[in-house]
Amino acid sequence: xxxxxxxxxxFVARPRDAGLAPWAVHAAHSRGRRRPEAPAPxxxxxxxDRDRIVHCSAFRRLVYKTQVFLxxxxxxxxxxxxxxxxxxxxxxxxxxxxGLNEDLVEAIALAHDLGHTPFGHAGQDxxxxxxxxxxxxxxxxxxxxxxxxxxxxYPEWDGLNLCLETREGILKRCPLPLAQxxxxxxxxxxxxxxxxxxxxxxxAQLTNLADEIAYNAHDVDDGVRSGLLSVxxxxxxxxxxxxxxxxxxAHPQLADSADRRLLAEIIRRMLSxxxxxxxxxxxxxxxxxxxxxxxxxxxxxxxxxxxxxMRAASAALKRFLFRxxxxxxxxxxxxDAGKRVITELFAIYRERDEEWPEEFRRRGARLRGLAxxxxxxxxxxxxxxxxxxxxxRLFAD
Ligand code: MG
Numbered sequence: 304x305x306x307x308x309x310x311x312x313x314f315v316a317r318p319r320d321a322g323l324a325p326w327a328v329h330a331a332h333s334r335g336r337r338r339p340e341a342p343a344p345x346x347x348x349x350x351x352d353r354d355r356i357v358h359c360s361a362f363r364r365l366v367y368k369t370q371v372f373l374x375x376x377x378x379x380x381x382x383x384x385x386x387x388x389x390x391x392x393x394x395x396x397x398x399x400x401x402g403l404n405e406d407l408v409e410a411i412a413l414a415h416d417l418g419h420t421p422f423g424h425a426g427q428d429x430x431x432x433x434x435x436x437x438x439x440x441x442x443x444x445x446x447x448x449x450x451x452x453x454x455x456x457y458p459e460w461d462g463l464n465l466c467l468e469t470r471e472g473i474l475k476r477c478p479l480p481l482a483q484x485x486x487x488x489x490x491x492x493x494x495x496x497x498x499x500x501x502x503x504x505x506x507a508q509l510t511n512l513a514d515e516i517a518y519n520a521h522d523v524d525d526g527v528r529s530g531l532l533s534v535x536x537x538x539x540x541x542x543x544x545x546x547x548x549x550x551x552x553a554h555p556q557l558a559d560s561a562d563r564r565l566l567a568e569i570i571r572r573m574l575s576x577x578x579x580x581x582x583x584x585x586x587x588x589x590x591x592x593x594x595x596x597x598x599x600x601x602x603x604x605x606x607x608x609x610x611x612x613m614r615a616a617s618a619a620l621k622r623f624l625f626r627x628x629x630x631x632x633x634x635x636x637x638x639d640a641g642k643r644v645i646t647e648l649f650a651i652y653r654e655r656d657e658e659w660p661e662e663f664r665r666r667g668a669r670l671r672g673l674a675x676x677x678x679x680x681x682x683x684x685x686x687x688x689x690x691x692x693x694x695x696r697l698f699a700d
Contacts, residue, residue, distance in 0.1 A: 319331060322402065323402055323403070324401065324589075325594070325595060325596055326505055326589060326599070326600045327402055327404045327506070328349075328403075328407050328468050328505075328597045330404070330406070330407075333468055334468065335467060336465065336466055336467070337460075338459070338460050338464050340464065349404060349409075349410050349466065350410075352410040352469045353409050353410040355456075355463040355464075356410060356463065358456075359449075359450070360454065361417045361450075361453070361679065365382065365417070366382050366681075367382065367681030367682055367683055368423075369382070369383070369421065369423040370382055370386050370423060370525075371423065371628065372634075373641075373698065376637075377528070377529070379528060380525045380529070381521045383416045383419055386416065386517060386518065387413050387415065388413075389517040390412040390513045391409045391412035391413055391513075393517055393574070394408040394409065394412045394513035395408055395412075396578065397509055397578055397581055398506065401509070403509060404506050407472065407504070408472075408509055408510045408513070411469060411506065411507060414446060414449075414450055415446060415473060415510065416446065417449040417450065418442045418446030418449050418678065419442045419445075420677065420678045421641065421644070421645070421684075422641025423638075424442075425642045426641050426644075426645050426685075429641070430645050433645070433646060433649040433650075434670065434671075434674050437670045438668075438671065440674050443473075443474065444476075444477065445675075446473050446474075447470060447473050447474045450462055450465050451465075451470065467492065467493070470492075471495075472503060472510060473493075474493045479498070481494070482494035482497035482498050483498055501601040502601045502603070502605050502606075503601070504600070505606060508606070508607035508608075509581075509585075509607045512581060515617070515621075516574065516578070516581075519617065520570050520573060520574050522628060523537060523543070523570060523573075523620075523624070527566055529633075531628055531631050533560070534547070534560040534565065534569075535560060536627060540619060540620050540623045541616055542573060542576075542619065543620065546569045546576070550565060550568045550569050551565075554568065576613075577617065580613040581607070581609055581613075584609055585606060585607045585608065589606055640698060641682075643697060644686060645677060645685070647689060647692075647693060648685065648689055648692070649673065649674075651692050652673055652676070652677075653673065659673065659676050663675055663676040686698060
């Protein structure tokens with residue numbers, strides 16, 4: 304039953320989809336929820352999705368999950384939570400300039416990493432290896448599984464019952480056989496676009512790119528903060544060097560490379576340049592193709608993206624981060640220890656049902672339930688469990 308609310312102050316509310324371009328996803332045309340629900344009296348459907356995500360327990364756990372640096376290494380490093388907030392901020396500001404749906408990009412951004420295991424990609428790889436004979440494990444599929452199935456907050460159903468557009472946006476990748484199976488089970492659902500070979504919505508394309516822009520920038524920042532990278536090392540990256548020069552020309556007082564303001568200003572300029580580049584390059588492609596609506600945009604090649612020059616510059620930065628940061632021996636040592644925690648926890652729980660909650664075995668396949676349990680752990684909970692069950696401490700506190 305929809306509760307009608309009278310306006311509490313005399314003003315005319317802006318229509319929900321006002322200001323959106325024709326190629327945006329309009330909340331009024333949403334393909335809906337699996338369980339039909341009455342509209343919310345004060346919020347659009349995508350605002351409501353965002354709110355459900357912010358209130359779910361998987362979202363709160365992101366604060367204790369590793370992005371690159373483990374949680375206990377320092378209080379100022381990004382976690383999956385602060386990363387997700389940065390992605391949402393970048394995606395919203397680009398969406399606004401392109402006439403895209405800010406509420407939808409925000410919902411997708413805040414949910415995009417909900418399926419990550421503890422210990423970042425290392426944790427995922429270890430869990431995938433544990434599940435190799437039982438369907439594997441992939442964090443992006445798991446993000447959708449969290450919002451579709453694992454969250455238990457509603458009396459009548461599992462999951463958050465999000466709109467199809469949000470669910471589709473979360474699912475960046477999907478193997479075709481799995482998409483086909485989903486499409487049989489839920490025709491027109493999140494598997495559809497993979498079966499039909501369509502692009503994701505422009506909002507999903509944009510959020511995906513905002514993810515990449517956000518982590519490239521904040522990994523530079525965290526890398527320097529950790530002492531593994533330095534401004535001097537980063538100057539071999541053309542994108543960084545360009546804004547290093549620009550910053551020093553504008554602010555000669557920042558010549559001391561240890562000055563925190565120097566790095567902050569370079570990163571700010573790098574971020575702005577990438578954001579403006581995406582807006583301009585995407586606007587040019589939109590002007591060329593002029594899709595009639597969001598569905599027409601999906602049948603075209605990907606329209607959201609960098610210019611060719613910025614694509615190359617961003618790729619060079621990413622290659623540098625791989626070599627100098629993600630493969631750094633200190634990061635790799637943590638990565639290896641994280642993998643070991645996941646692998647050993649899985650092996651112990653697999654043998655001993657009494658050590659893990661029964662509720663995870665109720666949903667169907669036992670090992671999938673075990674993967675759900677482990678994937679949902681925070682870094683510190685996984686370490687505590689590992690210590691409890693093995694007596695070992697792999698990380699110094
Ligand atoms: Mg991410």
